Amino acid sequence: MTRHDRGRVLGKAAVVTGGAAGIGRSIVELLARQGASVAVFDVDESAGTTLVNELDADGVRASYHQVDVTDEESIRFAFTEVEERFGALHILVNNAGISGPGEPPDQVDYAQWQRMIAVNVAGPFLCTKHAIPLMRRSEGGKSIVDISSIYGLVGNADSPSYHAAKGAVRMMAKTDAIVYAPEGIRVNAVCPGSILTPLNLAKGEEDPGYLDAMRAKHPLGVIGDPEDIAYGVLYLASDEAKFVTGTELVIDGGYTAQ
Numbered sequence: 001m002t003r004h005d006r007g008r009v010l011g012k013a014a015v016v017t018g019g020a021a022g023i024g025r026s027i028v029e030l031l032a033r034q035g036a037s038v039a040v041f042d043v044d045e046s047a048g049t050t051l052v053n054e055l056d057a058d059g060v061r062a063s064y065h066q067v068d069v070t071d072e073e074s075i076r077f078a079f080t081e082v083e084e085r086f087g088a089l090h091i092l093v094n095n096a097g098i099s100g101p102g103e104p105p106d107q108v109d110y111a112q113w114q115r116m117i118a119v120n121v122a123g124p125f126l127c128t129k130h131a132i133p134l135m136r137r138s139e140g141g142k143s144i145v146d147i148s149s150i151y152g153l154v155g156n157a158d159s160p161s162y163h164a165a166k167g168a169v170r171m172m173a174k175t176d177a178i179v180y181a182p183e184g185i186r187v188n189a190v191c192p193g194s195i196l197t198p199l200n201l202a203k204g205e206e207d208p209g210y211l212d213a214m215r216a217k218h219p220l221g222v223i224g225d226p227e228d229i230a231y232g233v234l235y236l237a238s239d240e241a242k243f244v245t246g247t248e249l250v251i252d253g254g255y256t257a258q
Helices: 022-033 045-057 072-086 110-136 160-183 198-206 210-216 226-237
Strands: 013-017 037-042 062-066 091-094 142-147 185-192 248-251
Touching: 013 022, 013 072, 013 110, 022 037, 022 045, 022 091, 022 226, 037 045, 037 072, 045 062, 062 072, 072 110, 091 110, 091 226, 110 142, 110 160, 110 185, 142 160, 142 226, 160 185, 185 226, 198 210, 226 248
Parallel strands: 013 037, 013 091, 037 062, 091 142, 142 185, 185 248
Antiparallel strands: none
16 A cells, blocks of 8 residues: 555544445545544454554554444443544544345344344444544544445335435434534535445355446446545545535445436
């Protein structure tokens, strides 16, 4: 990874949940290239440690924290470590998430539904809860970015429980934006379309027609890269977006414009 000198988030300290792989990793790398110190929250210790070692070798101030976003105590402890390491927090990216059950609501196992809600909705809530006090003690522009989905905007029958959860994330960002605006803390959501994550690439290997079918659903005729989402997060996290709060940035190749 080559460090750029533009410094769009120079001097800021960031936390990215689910930051060890996929979209999260791209967000971590881009924030680091643009001058931020980055704390990686993830359950995958091997992937998280490997990423942080790469960042360290590139001269980036980075740290890995083994965090389960459904475990409030692990979150509380990790933010304490972030403050000890970086002395401040300016950016929180609530990216950690899991896919949900694909069955119709009347057929969904309640335990599966609870687990999906715990990670995708309670996770951003808990991380925001424990980030806010540290942000209050930090100088400069502060931003929270919640990763929602195009299915937080429109419905679809393929995974209704997951889509409901992402709708909750989008609305939580709007509400938090209003609550914390008087303190200068901005909160926005990013709504990705289909992205070439490791999960989707694996599905493409299992089903040769899967990726082509996904491409056909997007007017641009392509599937997004994780870095496409990372650049949207970078904008919202930076002071370039100082007048942007309570909204969503849709990055979906035109999917929801149809």
